[in-house]
Amino acid sequence: DIVVTQFPDSPAVSLGERATINCKSSQSVLYSSNNKDYLAWYQQKPGQPPKLLIYWASTRESGVPDRFSGSGSGTDFTLTISSLQAEDVAVYYCQQYYDTPYTFGQGTKLEIK
C-alpha cells in the first residue's frame, strides 16, 4: 500500500500569512505514460464532507480561490495558502489516487495563531 504522510500536524498561522502543508508518499505517484501526479488535496470542515481543492498535484478545482496552490512531483508535495483567511480553518488531507487502496494522509488541522 502507498502510505501518505503529512506534516506538520497542526500548524498555527496568522491571518494574512502564508500557510504550507507538506505531503510525502511512500512511493512515486507519477504515472509515466501521461506524466501526471495522482495526488489531490481536500479541505474538510466540521460536519461536512471533504471538498476537492487541488488535483494532479497542482491543478486548482473550479471555484477554489486562487490563494490555494499545489506543487511537487513524484513523492513530495506541498499545499500552499498564500494569505490565510478565517474561513480556511479546516483539516486538510492529501490523497493518492495512483493505486489501490487509494489512501489519504493523516490530516493537517490548520488553526489561526
Added chain:
Amino acid sequence: EVQLVESGGGLVRPGGSLRLSCVGSGFTFSTYWMSWVRQAPGKVPEWVANIKEDGSEIAYVDSVKGRFTISRDNARNSLYLQMNRLTDEDTAVYYCARSYLSRALYDQWGRGTLVTVSS
C-alpha cells in the same frame, strides 16, 4: 446542481447487515465511476469500494473484501453498498462520492450516512 444523497445508515449489532443507498441527480450518473468512502469519528477518510460506469470493474479495500458488495442501477441513478458481517471497526460515516478524470479522484460528495455497529 449536482447532488448525492445517501440513506440506509443506522445502528446495527456486530455480525449484522445493512444496505446503503445513494441517489445522484444533476448529472449523467451512468457516465461516472462512483465510490464509497467512509470516515470513522475523528479519523481519516478511507476508500471502501468503487465501481465503473457500467459496473464491469469493481475494487474493494482489503478490510471489506468478502463482506461488502458495491453495485449500481444506472436506470435509477443509484449506487448501493451491501454490508454483511459488520464489526465495530465498520462504524463510520459512509460517503457516496463521484469520481472524475480518474477513478478515485472525488469531485462531488454526499453528506454521508452514519453507520454504528454496537451491541
